[in-house]
Structures are given as structure tokens and as C-alpha cells.
Amino acid sequence: MNIGTAAQKSGLPAKTIRYYEEIGLVHPHRAENGYRAYSDADLHRLRFLQRSRGLGFSIDECRLLLSLYENDSRASADVKELALAKIGEIDRKIAELRSLRKTLSALAANCHGDDRPDCPIIDDLAGT
Amino acid sequence: MNIGTAAQKSGLPAKTIRYYEEIGLVHPHRAENGYRAYSDADLHRLRFLQRSRGLGFSIDECRLLLSLYENDSRASADVKELALAKIGEIDRKIAELRSLRKTLSALAANCHGDDRPDCPIIDDLAGT
DNA sequence: GTTAGTGCTTCCAGTCACTGGAAGGTCAAG
DNA sequence: CTTGACCTTCCAGTGACTGGAAGCACTAAC
Numbered sequence: 001m002n003i004g005t006a007a008q009k010s011g012l013p014a015k016t017i018r019y020y021e022e023i024g025l026v027h028p029h030r031a032e033n034g035y036r037a038y039s040d041a042d043l044h045r046l047r048f049l050q051r052s053r054g055l056g057f058s059i060d061e062c063r064l065l066l067s068l069y070e071n072d073s074r075a076s077a078d079v080k081e082l083a084l085a086k087i088g089e090i091d092r093k094i095a096e097l098r099s100l101r102k103t104l105s106a107l108a109a110n111c112h113g114d115d116r117p118d119c120p121i122i123d124d125l126a127g128t
Numbered sequence: 129m130n131i132g133t134a135a136q137k138s139g140l141p142a143k144t145i146r147y148y149e150e151i152g153l154v155h156p157h158r159a160e161n162g163y164r165a166y167s168d169a170d171l172h173r174l175r176f177l178q179r180s181r182g183l184g185f186s187i188d189e190c191r192l193l194l195s196l197y198e199n200d201s202r203a204s205a206d207v208k209e210l211a212l213a214k215i216g217e218i219d220r221k222i223a224e225l226r227s228l229r230k231t232l233s234a235l236a237a238n239c240h241g242d243d244r245p246d247c248p249i250i251d252d253l254a255g256t
Numbered sequence: 257g258t259t260a261g262t263g264c265t266t267c268c269a270g271t272c273a274c275t276g277g278a279a280g281g282t283c284a285a286g
Numbered sequence: 287c288t289t290g291a292c293c294t295t296c297c298a299g300t301g302a303c304t305g306g307a308a309g310c311a312c313t314a315a316c
Contacts, residue, residue, distance in 0.1 A: 004263065014264090019303060033311060035264055044254065051253045056228050059302065069250050076239050076247035083236040083249050090229045094222055100184050101218045108211040111204050119204035121211050122197050125179045126172065132292065142293090143275060151273090161282060163293055187273065 006038040010046035017046060025049060025063065056086060134166040138174035145174060153177060153191065184214060 006028075007014040020026050021036070026045050028036040038046075048069060052062045061082060068074045110120040134156075135142040148154050149164070154173050156164040166174070176197060180190045189210060196202040238248040 002264075013304085015304060016302085018265095023302090033264085035311080047255050048253050051255065053302090055232060055253075056225075065250070065253060068247075069254060072245055074245050074247070074250075075243040076245065076249075077241045077243060079247045079249045080236055080239045080241035083232050083239070087229055087232050087236065090225050090232070094225050094229070097218050097222050097225070101215055101222070104183060104211050104215050104218070108208055108215065111208045111211070113205045113208035115203040115205060117200055117202050117204065119196075119202070119207045121204075121207045122193070122202075125176050125183075125193060126197060127175050127179065130293075141275085144273085146294095147274060161293085163282080181273090 001038045001043070003036050003038070006036075006043055006046060009043055011050045012046055020046070020049060023059065025059070025066070056090065057082075061086070129166045129171070131164050131166070134164075134171055134174060137171055139178045140174055148174070148177060151187065153187070153194070184218065185210075189214070 001009075003014045003017055006012075007017055010017070012020075017026070018036075021028065026038075026042055026049075028038045028042050031037045045066065048066060049062055052065050053059075057065060065079070065082065068079055107121045107124055129137075131142045131145055134140075135145055138145070140148075145154070146164075149156065154166075154170055154177075156166045156170050159165045173194065176194060177190055180193050181187075185193060193207070193210065196207055235249045235252055
């Protein structure tokens with residue numbers, strides 16, 4: 001199938017699929033007219049990438065996951081470790097965002113928010 | 129003061145300060161030897177940037193905040209609006225991360241995590 | 257047979273907010 | 287006078303795409 005069809009079926013933009021080829025994540029062969037020709041296995045890889053990227057794995061992590069996916073003698077522990085590490089990362093990000101939110105909403109709560117110029121948010125940013 | 133001192137006092141790397149100048153956020157004048165010379169006002173701007181960036185505002189938002197900071201006739205409502213919009217953004221990001229976390233931890237919980245190859249995480253990514 | 261329109265190709269540049277490094281000028285201490 | 291820290295500019299790279307231009311390839315309609 002052509003790249004447009006592969007894009008539709010994988011949920012990835014064609015541009016992204018070409019980019020994934022450029023960085024060695026997929027290797028479709030070419031039709032006689034020079035068009036990329038995607039096999040079902042290629043499509044599986046693309047779908048796999050779409051999902052794992054959607055779960056927040058970096059390209060390099062996806063590369064690793066793909067190699068585990070295609071390695072029949074993988075240990076599930078390896079995959080689980082990656083998933084748990086990612087969960088830890090997510091937890092750290094959530095904590096950071098929550099702390100940011102707390103600061104910002106405290107500032108916003110103190111700001112009367114009318115047409116007068118005095119504003120505790122600005123004051124705080126200015127460090128005064 | 130020189131860039132090194134400004135860096136120390138603002139908490140920003142010198143590289144970043146030069147970058148901020150390049151994109152027009154600060155305009156230090158130059159000493160006779162060509163070194164950047166930062167006034168106290170410049171330092172205030174840098175500190176302001178350090179804080180607002182730390183609160184998750186984009187460079188363009190910081191630019192806007194700076195202009196409000198230096199506009200004595202600003203309306204505090206403008207600043208508050210920006211802060212509240214940012215809080216909304218943070219909330220959306222937290223929700224997204226929480227949903228990711230839920231998916232990932234459900235997957236990880238189902239994975240026995242030993243040296244056998246069968247792994248529900250991989251199965252899910254593969255869409256099987 | 258020609259034309260229009262869509263889809264494919266490559267390549268280059270831009271995004272965001274820096275960060276690293278090379279090559280070279282300047283300054284203060286010893 | 288040398289050493290080493292600090293400063294300068296410029297160029298390139300990061301991650302993961304995304305946009306756009308220029309130019310083939312294919313299909314359907316007229």
C-alpha cells in the first residue's frame with residue numbers, strides 16, 4: 001500500500017511516516033514508480049509506533065520497544081521496567097505541574113483582576 | 129555588570145541571557161571593550177524572565193508579561209487572564225498525564241514481569 | 257489525447273528554547 | 287609575561303516533527 005493509505009490506517013501523518021523511515025524505524029520497499037510500498041508488517045510497526053508514542057514513549061524508547069516487540073525471546077520484565085520507569089517520569093511531571101498550578105492559582109486568587117494596574121502576579125514575577 | 133554576574137544574580141545561564149538578547153527580550157548596552165553591560169533594570173528583566181519561564185509561560189507569553197510589567201497603566205485583569213489561561217493549560221496537561229499513567233499502570237499490572245516473553249504491554253502496543 | 261486534480265517524491269527550512277563548542281579577544285593576578 | 291578565567295561571535299545540534307516548493311506519477315473526465 002502507498003504512504004497515504006498507510007497513514008490513514010496507522011493514524012500517523014504521511015510526513016511523520018517518512019520521518020520515521022529517515023531515522024530508521026521503518027523500512028518499506030519501493031514500487032517500480034519509486035513510491036513507498038508498505039506491507040502489513042510495516043503497517044503493524046507504524047501502528048505500534050503510533051500507540052507507543054501516544055503513551056509518551058520517546059522515539060528511542062519506541063525503538064527499544066519495537067526491538068522487544070520483534071524479539072520472541074524477550075523477557076517481559078524488560079518491557080515492564082520501561083513501563084514502570086515511564087510511570088515514574090509521568091509522576092514527576094504531574095508533581096511539577098501541580099506545584100506550578102498551586103503557585104499560579106495562589107497568585108491569581110490574590111489579583112483583583114480589574115482595570116487597575118496593581119497586580120500581585122506581576123509583583124511576584126518582578127520579585128518585589 | 130558583566131554577563132557572568134548577571135547570570136549568577138538572575139539564575140539564568142549566560143548562554144540563555146545572550147539568547148534572550150538575540151530574540152529581543154533584553155537590550156544591555158556595551159562597554160568599551162565590547163562586553164555586555166547589564167544595568168539593575170536589565171537584571172530585573174532577567175529575574176522576571178527567570179521566574180515567569182519557571183512558571184511555565186512561553187517566551188511569547190513572557191514578552192507579553194514583560195510589556196505589562198513595564199506598562200504602568202496595565203489592567204490587572206489582563207495579567208490575571210493570562211495566569212488563568214495558563215492554569216487551564218496546566219490542568220489539561222495534568223489530566224492527559226493522569227490518563228496516560230492509568231493506561232500504563234494497568235498494562236504494567238497485567239505483565240508478570242519475568243523472563244518469559246509473553247507480555248500484555250507489548251500485546252497492547254501491537255494492537256493484538 | 258489532453259487536461260485537471262490528486263498523490264507521490266526529494267530537499268530545505270522552520271518550530272521551541274535553548275545548549276555545546278570552536279576560535280579568538282580581554283582582563284586581573286602572580 | 288604568562289596563566290587562566292571571562293568575554294565575544296558564529297555555527298551546529300537537540301526532539302519530533304511540520305510546512306512548503308519543485309517536480310514526477312497516476313487516474314478520471316472530456
